[in-house]
Amino acid sequence: MDPQSSATHAIFGDREFDNTVFDVLINRLPAEQAVVHSEDFDIDVIPSEIMLSGVDIQLAAHFGRERILKKALDGIKRKYDVVIIDCSPSLGLLTVNALLASKNIIIPICPEYFSLKGIELILETLKNLRIGLGHKVEVQGIVITRYRNRKVTNDVIKDVKDTFGLNVFNNFIPDNISVEEAHHRHIPVHKYAPSSKGAKAYGALSKEIII
Amino acid sequence: MSKTNPLFVDSTKIGSDSIGCRIELSGLDIEGDQSVYVKFCDSNGFEESTQLQQHPEEPIFFGKIWLNHQQHVTFQFYVMNHEGIFRTSVPSQAKATYIIESKWKEAEGQKELIDAHSLSPDIEEEKPVSALDELGDLSSLIDKWGL
Numbered sequence: 001m002d003p004q005s006s007a008t009h010a011i012f013g014d015r016e017f018d019n020t021v022f023d024v025l026i027n028r029l030p031a032e033q034a035v036v037h038s039e040d041f042d043i044d045v046i047p048s049e050i051m052l053s054g055v056d057i058q059l060a061a062h063f064g065r066e067r068i069l070k071k072a073l074d075g076i077k078r079k080y081d082v083v084i085i086d087c088s089p090s091l092g093l094l095t096v097n098a099l100l101a102s103k104n105i106i107i108p109i110c111p112e113y114f115s116l117k118g119i120e121l122i123l124e125t126l127k128n129l130r131i132g133l134g135h136k137v138e139v140q141g142i143v144i145t146r147y148r149n150r151k152v153t154n155d156v157i158k159d160v161k162d163t164f165g166l167n168v169f170n171n172f173i174p175d176n177i178s179v180e181e182a183h184h185r186h187i188p189v190h191k192y193a194p195s196s197k198g199a200k201a202y203g204a205l206s207k208e209i210i211i
Numbered sequence: 212m213s214k215t216n217p218l219f220v221d222s223t224k225i226g227s228d229s230i231g232c233r234i235e236l237s238g239l240d241i242e243g244d245q246s247v248y249v250k251f252c253d254s255n256g257f258e259e260s261t262q263l264q265q266h267p268e269e270p271i272f273f274g275k276i277w278l279n280h281q282q283h284v285t286f287q288f289y290v291m292n293h294e295g296i297f298r299t300s301v302p303s304q305a306k307a308t309y310i311i312e313s314k315w316k317e318a319e320g321q322k323e324l325i326d327a328h329s330l331s332p333d334i335e336e337e338k339p340v341s342a343l344d345e346l347g348d349l350s351s352l353i354d355k356w357g358l
Contacts (some may be wrong), residue, residue: 062222063222063223064222066222067223091218092218096218096219128216128218128219129219130309130310131308131310131311131312132216132220132221132309133219134309
């Protein structure tokens with residue numbers, strides 16, 4: 001649900017797709033017809049595309065505009081153990097669609113001052129979602145990315161726990177070049193550099209989230 | 212009352228549609244023989260009261276009432292014992308959404324409840340935002356642009 005399509009590019013590179021999540025939202029294409037399998041990642045993906053950036057305007061007058069994704073995923077979600085919806089860090093109809101289709105959210109942050117403001121805005125959004133649309137979403141936890149062991153970093157992590165009372169996952173993702181290189185090569189970091197700090201951290205984080 | 216962000220307005224409801232609104236009241240302690248109620252009314256003569264229950268895990272009272280989506284309502288909480296009403300809150304205003312959260316604020320002086328007839332009918336209504344409301348505007352724009 002990110003028009004910038006970073007996750008899609010990280011998985012598939014510059015490959016182009018006949019159908020994307022744009023077609024699911026705008027043309028009411030059944031979600032299963034937009035699903036593409038990634039052999040390297042061994043996951044099914046509904047790709048994103050830049051056309052999504054205009055969706056807010058196109059859907060503005062649609063009846064039930066905020067639940068289009070939820071209805072689309074209702075048709076396929078039983079096939080999967082987990083459905084992950086990647087969102088852009090902005091609030092609009094795409095993000096509201098993603099939140100209404102979700103039970104839990106995980107918030108990845110770089111531990112810096114502005115992230116605290118971002119979390120505050122997300123929590124405000126969840127409150128508005130509950131009040132205005134009657135849908136409750138739980139924050140499963142905060143993922144710390146690009147972690148460096150510095151005082152300011154650790155202060156921010158403490159503030160996240162103390163101020164917002166949110167769960168912060170214990171496995172931080174370090175600032176690690178292998179993760180960037182894996183993105184660039186469009187393969188998972190645990191295949192690209194299995195012994196790297198980044199790969200180990202993501203592996204441990206995955207276990208922590210699933211358990 | 213604060214402005215409404217159209218992102219958080221249910222586009223499947225128009226202004227006159229009923230929605231089940233959950234009421235949540237925090238900041239109130241009561242004794243065992245007391246009960247908490249809320250009364251809702253609007254300037255069109257609508258009046259309804261319902262008893263609130265104590266949440267088993269959280270320090271709130273809650274209940275449900277059917278209201279017209281996005282309509283301005285005035286509400287007031289009150290506490291009753293076997294003799295009648297002996298505590299009331301300051302009346303509050305809200306727009307009918309799926310949840311109305313409120314904090315107890317004790318009213319001073321007389322323990323009278325709000326009634327619909329005493330409400331001012333001249334509250335400036337913010338235009339409800341729904342798909343049907345917007346369709347008219349978009350249609351005219353599409354005509355104008357020749358799309």
